[in-house]
Amino acid sequence: MKTIAIANQKGGCGKTTTAINVGTALAATGRRVLLIDLDPQGHASFGLRAYHLPTDKSVYNVLTENPEKRHSLDRCVANISPNFDIVPSNIQLSTLEQEFKGKEDAISELHRVLLSSYPSTYEYIIVDCPPSLGFLTFNALRAADQVIVPIDMSAFTLMGVGKLLGMVELIKMKIGHVPRVNALATLFDKCTTYSQSMLEEVKTFFGDQMFQTVIRLNVALKRAVSEGISVIDFEKTSNGAKDYTALCHEILRLDGVEHPERPVMSMLSVQAAREEESFLPAQEGMEKSFEPDFEQVTFTVEAPAANDIYVVGDFNNWKTNEECRLDRRENGCWEKRLGLPHGRYRYKFVVDGEWKTDPKNQECEGNEFGTLNSVMRI
Ligand SMILES: Nc1ncnc2c1ncn2[C@@H]1O[C@H](COP(=O)(O)OP(=O)(O)OP(=O)(O)O)[C@@H](O)[C@H]1O
Numbered sequence: 001m002k003t004i005a006i007a008n009q010k011g012g013c014g015k016t017t018t019a020i021n022v023g024t025a026l027a028a029t030g031r032r033v034l035l036i037d038l039d040p041q042g043h044a045s046f047g048l049r050a051y052h053l054p055t056d057k058s059v060y061n062v063l064t065e066n067p068e069k070r071h072s073l074d075r076c077v078a079n080i081s082p083n084f085d086i087v088p089s090n091i092q093l094s095t096l097e098q099e100f101k102g103k104e105d106a107i108s109e110l111h112r113v114l115l116s117s118y119p120s121t122y123e124y125i126i127v128d129c130p131p132s133l134g135f136l137t138f139n140a141l142r143a144a145d146q147v148i149v150p151i152d153m154s155a156f157t158l159m160g161v162g163k164l165l166g167m168v169e170l171i172k173m174k175i176g177h178v179p180r181v182n183a184l185a186t187l188f189d190k191c192t193t194y195s196q197s198m199l200e201e202v203k204t205f206f207g208d209q210m211f212q213t214v215i216r217l218n219v220a221l222k223r224a225v226s227e228g229i230s231v232i233d234f235e236k237t238s239n240g241a242k243d244y245t246a247l248c249h250e251i252l253r254l255d256g257v258e259h260p261e262r263p264v265m266s267m268l269s270v271q272a273a274r275e276e277e278s279f280l281p282a283q284e285g286m287e288k289s290f291e292p293d294f295e296q297v298t299f300t301v302e303a304p305a306a307n308d309i310y311v312v313g314d315f316n317n318w319k320t321n322e323e324c325r326l327d328r329r330e331n332g333c334w335e336k337r338l339g340l341p342h343g344r345y346r347y348k349f350v351v352d353g354e355w356k357t358d359p360k361n362q363e364c365e366g367n368e369f370g371t372l373n374s375v376m377r378i
């Protein structure tokens with residue numbers, strides 16, 4: 001599980017747009033994603049049509065100390081699309097700082113909640129911060145493994161960024177927690193020399209902490225929000241969709257994933273199998289099931305030099321047998337499609353006799369041999 005905070009106290013620099021679209025793009029690659037709307041304005045909740053949910057199931061209820069109002073994280077999660085959930089927010093969240101006034105280590109509350117829900121079903125947790133450097137943003141930075149700082153290409157854009165970086169420094173000094181910080185150029189208008197010179201200035205300021213992906217000014221991003229969907233679902237071919245997909249791939253590459261567009265545990269295959277099923281004509285006398293007990297899961301490994309690859313796990317008692325032998329494809333990839341019942345599974349690949357975790361699945365847990373198993377949920 002990796003937590004990414006999207007933070008910058010400057011208003012309107014693209015935090016929420018980034019949170020919604022990075023979340024959607026990561027989910028489209030098959031990763032399980034949770035977006036936590038940590039802004040009392042609730043813009044991410046509006047931008048994903050999650051505002052009609054019960055007001056007592058919001059991020060406030062996850063963080064409050066009031067026992068009558070507090071709920072577990074699980075209870076406050078709403079599903080947006082396959083692999084993509086949200087914990088919505090509303091104005092009540094703005095009262096939280098007062099509740100925690102004077103409490104020691106109040107900035108670690110979100111961190112504690114995320115730790116207590118571990119092991120999590122989510123591979124990525126995205127936290128959309130408010131435009132301020134108060135209690136809520138501190139909580140997000142404390143919980144984050146990575147902080148994305150959207151920087152819009154406008155005047156005064158770098159003013160105040162130093163304060164945000166100072167907060168990260170403070171957390172490092174006090175708690176020893178050091179999230180990776182990456183700046184992201186947003187609202188870039190290639191038609192103006194002003195945008196170009198701002199971009200150069202920001203690149204000079206952040207150096208190699210800057211994402212290579214630049215988010216261009218694109219009207220589809222605005223229109224998608226008003227429709228209550230991500231730009232990827234609104235207009236897949238728009239520059240906004242292309243830029244946020246590129247950013248998602250860059251994030252995955254920074255996390256050591258070589259081929260982000262082709263996850264090994266292909267949830268896209270699961271989805272495709274579902275769609276296939278929904279196109280099948282209903283057999284006479286047979287009820288069509290929309291909730292199959294089994295899912296088709298495709299395991300793929302890239303290993304051009306290998307001679308033999310098996311997938312072993314809880315689902316086959318960790319035995320290498322013909323049913324779990326991967327088939328070699330022409331492009332150096334190996335593949336196996338298995339129908340598995342819903343559940344949580346630990347698994348590994350056996351490549352020419354050597355047991356290996358799935359290099360493209362970040363969810364792992366220790367085993368009794370002191371090594372790691374990959375973990376997946378269906
Ligand atoms: N690349 C872009 N191209 C065009 N419009 C954009 C782009 N990015 C964001 N916007 C628009 O700019 C406005 C502000 O964006 P957004 O809400 O993401 O900023 P924010 O930093 O979350 O704001 P706040 O600080 O209020 O939370 C929104 O109307 C959004 O649709």
Ligand SMILES: [Mg+2]
Pocket residue numbers: 015016017039043044128129130
């Ligand atoms: Mg916002």
